[in-house]
Each structure stands twice: as C-alpha cells, then as structure tokens.
Amino acid sequence: MSKSKVKSAVKNELAIGNQFTTQDVLARFQEELASLKAITESVYITTGDTGIGGIGNIKDETKIENLIKAFSSINGREEAYIKAASELGITEYPMFTVGGGTSKQWKQDINLRMDVIRYADRKAELEAILEEAKTFLTKEDQFQMFLQKAAKVMNK
Numbered sequence: 001m002s003k004s005k006v007k008s009a010v011k012n013e014l015a016i017g018n019q020f021t022t023q024d025v026l027a028r029f030q031e032e033l034a035s036l037k038a039i040t041e042s043v044y045i046t047t048g049d050t051g052i053g054g055i056g057n058i059k060d061e062t063k064i065e066n067l068i069k070a071f072s073s074i075n076g077r078e079e080a081y082i083k084a085a086s087e088l089g090i091t092e093y094p095m096f097t098v099g100g101g102t103s104k105q106w107k108q109d110i111n112l113r114m115d116v117i118r119y120a121d122r123k124a125e126l127e128a129i130l131e132e133a134k135t136f137l138t139k140e141d142q143f144q145m146f147l148q149k150a151a152k153v154m155n156k
Contacts, residue, residue, distance in 0.1 A: 046101035
C-alpha cells in the first residue's frame with residue numbers, strides 16, 4: 001500500500017471511530033512507518049564525502065539546498081571533464097568520478113539523503129504515536145498480535 005493510501009486509510013479509520021480496534025490502527029501506523037524505515041535505513045552507494053568545501057559528507061547534511069549544491073558541483077565538474085576531453089581530442093578516457101562514485105551514484109545517494117531529511121519528522125511522529133498507542137493494548141490485543149507474528153513465522 002502506498003504511503004498516501006496508508007495515511008488516508010488511517011485518517012478514515014480514525015474518523016469513523018470505534019469501528020476499528022487499537023490493533024487495526026496500530027497496524028496502519030506500523031505500515032506507514034515500515035515504508036519510511038525502508039527509506040531511512042537504505043544503504044548509500046558512495047562514501048558520502050563529496051570533497052566540496054562547505055558541504056562535507058552528504059550523510060550528515062540536513063539542508064536540501066546544500067545537497068542540491070553538491071549535486072550541481074558534481075554534475076558541473078562532470079560536464080567540464082567531458083568537454084575538456086573533447087577539446088583535447090581524447091575519445092576514450094576513464095569515467096568521471098568523485099570520491100570513487102559516478103555522478104549517477106551521487107545523484108542516487110543525494111536523492112536518498114533528501115528523502116531521509118523529508119521523512120525524518122514524519123518518522124519521529126509515527127514512532128511517538130505508536131508508543132503512545134501501545135499503552136491502550138489489552139493483554140488480549142497483545143496476544144492476538146503475537147499470534148499474527150507467530151503465524152507469519154510459521155508460514156515462511
């Protein structure tokens with residue numbers, strides 16, 4: 001289920017009220033959180049160190065504008081590299097890299113970092129509400145959740 005569908009389902013279920021159990025609502029929040037964790041726990045391809053003064057390591061960056069600047073620099077340097085090779089009459093040359101990564105790899109990592117930044121607040125919000133919601137679980141709810149997890153393990 002897409003993030004927007006999960007979010008809509010949760011909103012709709014909460015708006016309807018008592019037609020859903022705490023377990024149902026928790027499951028919807030957990031689905032959305034799982035989709036965000038897939039983003040925030042993804043592995044970077046590059047080292048993250050662009051070697052660009054003032055930007056540092058993209059893995060630590062918190063500002064989208066700096067990530068755009070980093071990619072702009074990488075992209076511009078690649079274009080200049082290709083142009084220089086052409087002007088020098090060189091037709092075969094090594095692929096352009098920065099810190100061991102190609103511009104395509106840097107683009108992927110920078111997009112990943114932007115997603116991590118965009119979703120950090122939502123992830124924290126979901127984690128907090130899940131912790132609060134767990135306080136409403138009865139022993140029976142907890143047992144039912146255990147049985148569902150156990151069934152998934154047995155069906156592997």
